[in-house]
Every structure is written in C-alpha cells, then in structure tokens.
Amino acid sequence: MRALIRTGDKSPETLTLDPNHPEPTPNDHPECYIIRTKACALTREELTWAEPKGPDAPVPGLDLAGEIISAPQSQGEHKFKPGDEVYALTTFTWKGNARDITVAHETELALKPEGLGWEETASVPLSALSAYQGLFVHGALKPPKEGKNTGKRVLITAASGGVGLWGVQLAHQAGADVVGTCGTSNVDFVKSLGVDTVLDYRKVDLLEWVSVDRAARGFDVVLDCIGGVTLTDAWKCAREGAKVVSVAEPPNPKRPEDGVAEGVLGVWFIVEPNGAQLAEVTDLLEQKKCQAVVDSVYELAQFEEAFKKLEEGHAKGKIILKVGA
Template sequence: MKAIRIHEKGTIDNVNIEELPKPEIKPNQVLIKVKACGINPVDWKSTVYGYFEMPYTVGTDISGIIEAIGNEVTDYKIGDEIIGSLEWAKQGAFADYVATETKYISLKPKNLSFEEAAAVPLAALTAWQGLFDKLNVQAGQKVLIQAAAGGVGLFAVQFAKWKGAHVVGVASAKNEAFLKSLGVDAIIDYKTADFSKITADFDAVFDSMASSEQTIPLLKKGGNYVTITAKPSEDLVQKQGVTATHFLFHSDAEQLKTIANLIEQNHVKVFIDKQFKLTEAKDALKYQHEGRSRGKNVLVV
C-alpha cells in the first residue's frame, strides 16, 4: 500500500511516498480502507519540528470503510463507514490502509461524503473540547473566536451558536458575509481592528492564533480564555483577573458521535477549501502551511 512517510525532520520536502505492507490487525483492532484524510496544521508542523518519533506515516484524521475486524471487536462490522482521529503518538493516517482500535473512531455522518467527513475529527473535537470542556460556554454568553473562518474556527462558531451563545468572530473582511451566513453575530477584521478600543465584555475567548496580548484584555473580570497555541503570560492573566487554559485535543469517540449527530441534523456544516490526491501530499502540506484556507483541506485516497 502507499503511505506518506517522513524519516527526518526539518522540512516538508522530507515527506515521501513509500510502499508498505498492508497492516495486520490485533484482536482489538479494525482494518480500515482509507477513503480520505483530513489535513491539519500539526501535519506540516511535525515534519518541520519533529513532534513524533521518526520514521512515521504522517496524519491523524481519516474517513473510510472497515475491511476487517479483530475477534475481540463487537461494536463495528465489516462494511461500516467511519471517521476517526488516530492514536496521537503513532499518527499514520496518510495511507491506503490503517489499523486502529475502535476507541479512536465513530460512524461517519450519513449526509457527508468521505471527503467532507475526513475534515471533521481533529478540528471539530478541538472546537468542542475548547468550548465545552475548557470554557464551559453557556447560552447567552458572549464568546470571541479567533481565526473564525479556519478549520477549527468554523466548527467553533457553529457549536457556539448551536449552544445559544453570542458569537464574535475574528477574521478578514472577505469572510464577513460567509461567517454571518453561519449565524456569527459580529466580525472583527484582524487586519484593521484596534483591539485596544474594543469593549471588554466577553465571557470567553477561544484563541488559535497566539493573540493573548490582544484578546485577554477583552474579557470581563472572571472571564475564561483558552488557547491551542502559545500559552499567555501569567502576569497578563493575573492582571486581567481571568482564567487561562492551554490544551491539546484528544481523540474521543463519544464526542465524535455527538458531533456526527449534529452534522446529520444539519446543525453543523462542513466546509472544504481544497482537495488533493494522496500522491500530492507534499503540495497539500505546503498549501496548509500557507494558512489562508477557508475551512479544511483534504487528501483523497
């Protein structure tokens, strides 16, 4: 089978297509014929900075069809269409086949294509966990979401609106109409806004752009800030009288099932920016690195 592999960190150009044997499954695993892979920022960053033990197959997000099951697996059957975010330390998504434990997968939303479905796991779980596990966002609260038109941001604004929050998105002006069509209440254009002049009346900030110096001062006293990038300074947090949390998402099949149900009920839409073939993974990672996508980028296997 084909797999997108890297043996040495330092540059995206170190990524190569290799031929590997089809994985053999353990009794508690399923074999998945991968149909598409979601691309996330960590995928290019790990090739440059070496987050994972080398060599490894790049990628964490998949959609596909179960082709074989181990004799201990009772919750899935051959032919099931699934999505998942694979075991973090091992990665392994960008390949024709994947072997995984079922705790990393959930049934694919029936109303999505495989390409759309592959865009869901990491980004949607990050948004869900940030908003509800860390920020504890409630109906009626005012929430600021950074990079609102990005992969995580688009899920975050839709989840927050579903919950009943008042959502302000930070994005470029070109995405204003698009975001308002999703229910976003107001847009801050990061290219022109003077954050120091914005009223400090937010209950929560979801930061994916290392913007703590700009966004923490927008919180009310006692407000909550969460970041998936750089940690804020402790001095700033104490000065503003807020709570700040830094977190890394974790794969969670039950949360993914809840998200899939919201997608099937049309509460949440999935947006694809660009699709690439598996063999174009190097170009896809470079495009992801540019960081100007509206929604998610996907590899089609």
C-alpha cells in the same frame, strides 16, 4: 500499500510516497479496527509536532474517513463491524492516515455522517473536537445537547480557520452570543456559520472595540486559534471569572501584567481523540445545523502541492488528501 512517510527532519521536503509500505494487520494490532482509508485531512505545522512515542517513519494526516475491513480480535461485543463507514481523529503517537490501510481504536471512532462525502467527512474530526473540547470541556460551556448558555459571550479568533469555524458553529448551537474575528475576504463566510458579530481584524482593533463597553462586550470564554498579540489582547477582553482557552500556544505567558479582570484563567490543551464527542458532532451535521468546510482536495500522489498550499496559510477550511476510490 501506499503510504506517505517522513524520512528526515520535520519538514514537507522529507516526505516521500512509499508504494510498498508494510500494511497493518490484525495480528500486529489486535485491539484495533483495520480500516481502508478513503480520505484524510492535513493540519498546518503537524510535521513539527513533538512525537515522544512516535514511529520511526511517521505518516501525516490524523483525520480519518474510511471503511472498516476488520474488527478487533479481542473477545466481546464490538461497536462497529466490517463494512461500516467511519471517521475519527486517531492517536498522535502512532502513524497517521495518509496511507491505504490504517488502524483506529474503538473509542476514537464514530459513524460517518449520512449525506457527507468522504472528503467533507475527513475535514471534521481534529478541528471539530478541538473546538468542542475548548468550549465545553475546558471553557465550561454546556454542549448543545445539554442546554443553552443564555447570556454567555464567546470570542473565537481566526474564525474562518479549521478550528475557528467549528468554534463559531458549536458555540452558536450551544446558545452563546458569538463574536468572531477574521480577515476582510472571509467576513461573509463567517457570518454564514452563525456568528452574531464578526470583526474584520484589518479594520477593527479587538481591544478597542471591547473597551467601548467592556461590561457588555467582554467575554466569558475566549477560544483563541491564533496566538501572539491577539492572545495577549484577548486577556483584556475577558470578563471576571472568564476562561481564555488557546489551541495555538499556552496563554499564561501572554497574560498582560495589568488590565486583566479578576479570576480570569488561562487554559492550553492538546485535543484528544473522542468518538463519543464526535458522534455529537455527527448529529449536528446530519441535522444540517453545522457544516463541514473543505478548502481543497488533492490526490495522495499530489502531496507536495497539498503541503505547499497548507504551509501558505489562510486556507478556508481543511486541505484534504484523497486516498481511496
């Protein structure tokens, strides 16, 4: 089978398309589903992530959309069956999904949303789960199915990016008052996602904007998707007892020495595969309360172009590798 593998250091230049890569089999992975990959999504800088238990020939693309070939060999009932169309964020410690045949655990999988194409489906898992866990697990907001977050204010930085656009949509569906930051060219796009207030960072200084009326404009939860100076400023925009949650870098080293409200906590986390949470996202997609956003699609053989686009930054949505027909 074909597989995109990394043969050297952690850079796109060491990627190669292996036409004869070993195919995963039920005997090799008795606890896993064997899946025919239809599409996978790429994540910026994923090639640089630590791999404490990684394979010898890493495969990128942790977002998966595909069709089940076989169920696990273990006895008992299985949630999915051959022929089911599924999607998932798969484990970070095994090979990714830029390959014709891949594997996934049952707890990682959810049924593919009806009405979504393979490429749109592959754009969802990592970004949506990062936003979901950032807001509802670590940020302590109530998820959409559990009630509204009346009076809660949420800041999403880099709101037009892969995680940010899901942060806006999920916080909006959860009933929070949502503020998002983005560049000039993406203002209308972020508005379309359901944001209550959009701040063009090229024209508006976030800290100054909040300082006009901190009591009214401050935030109960910050979901930071960019890090750096923006993360430092976010601490001063948080209300008493707020959570500053970052997927970009650990927030505590960015905490200013003064100007931070009492009881504000910083949280940094690594997203975890979770099929049950992904199923909640599926419901929102099927009800058209949320949308999947694809920046661009490349054939697997066009991986060099795809990674070039990825590393340039400023993609609106996800960059997808089309693997199967």
